Amino acid sequence: MSGKKSPNGSRSDQEGTTEARRAPMREFSRSLPMSLLRAREAVMRQFRPSLRNHGLTEQQWRILRALTAVDTIEVTELARVAFLLGPSLSRILRDLEARDLIERRTAKADLRRGEVSISSKGLKLIEAVAPTSEAIYAEITHRFGARKLAELQDMLGELERSLAAMEVAGEGEAEADE
Amino acid sequence: MSGKKSPNGSRSDQEGTTEARRAPMREFSRSLPMSLLRAREAVMRQFRPSLRNHGLTEQQWRILRALTAVDTIEVTELARVAFLLGPSLSRILRDLEARDLIERRTAKADLRRGEVSISSKGLKLIEAVAPTSEAIYAEITHRFGARKLAELQDMLGELERSLAAMEVAGEGEAEADE
């Protein structure tokens, strides 16, 4: 029966069980990391089903998308563009290569470097997914408002730049503990 | 060393007017999901070292933080508040319980439900981490601007609400393809 519905949408009085909240900081659900996480999840929730129908994860899609913009690209550069850590990228590339969605070779000038490019099969896949993705993106833009969307992206970029200079704090805080 | 820089360095191309319809979509580095991802990562990068020094991951911290706001809470509610999926929460609770940072019992009214609360050891840990976390948050607020931060959070919340009604599209799109 579950008399109390717990929809993620309503924000009337959740945050607890009407019990006594003791500690401060209970705004936590409004913290910046949580806001960003929820917003991103709300967006990605729209795309995941379509990607999944094509056998792609979000990260795999990011990689293929990035590859369509270039002829070939080095692994490190690809990691930067697709915003993936090296180890993640390494695993995903192994998988994408096994599925013949990408092609790899080693640079002759520097045998350490790997060069990646999308295959024709990968391109076909992109072309199959792109229409739906763009339609979803257009719908999101429409619902939220193109102007507001641009404004939001500006603010996000500014936030990034604000924190870029902020060298990670708390480094030598409790090193002696362990 | 390759003389040419990243292929996505130029960002002053067309945006709203040209409306690329068959090109590899837009810059992709400017896509909303990527913007949100990078912004969130920029924020979390500030917190992770401190949390790590205390043996906590971001998600573990979210759970303990949420628990400080209530006396006890049911697992499902906790998942909603801490924005974690059931399986993730289940694993983390197992770990936190083994470390005596939380306490669990089953509700007597409904034996399916589990009730969770923070332990005194968990509270101590929170109190040890909180000062640094709050200092970092304050620094972020200062750098980005308190007013802009509030505005950003408003927009993020609005984005969430805009997409809440948008039932996931692309469900039965290419099921027969593969």
Add this chain to the structure above:
DNA sequence: GAAATTTGTTTAACATGTTAAGTTATTCGA
């Protein structure tokens, strides 16, 4: 009131995030 269904939670399986360590290739310095 037993079977079917639903609900709350956990397990399982696979993919990615994250940090550390390992490999191989390149560069640098005495």
Add this chain to the structure above:
DNA sequence: TCGAATAACTTAACATGTTAAACAAATTTC
């Protein structure tokens, strides 16, 4: 030129994200 740094990945190990399935307790049906 030889060996110690460095650089570009890749592997390893552990934690979480994500979906599906399992499970047990509660609710609904007939």
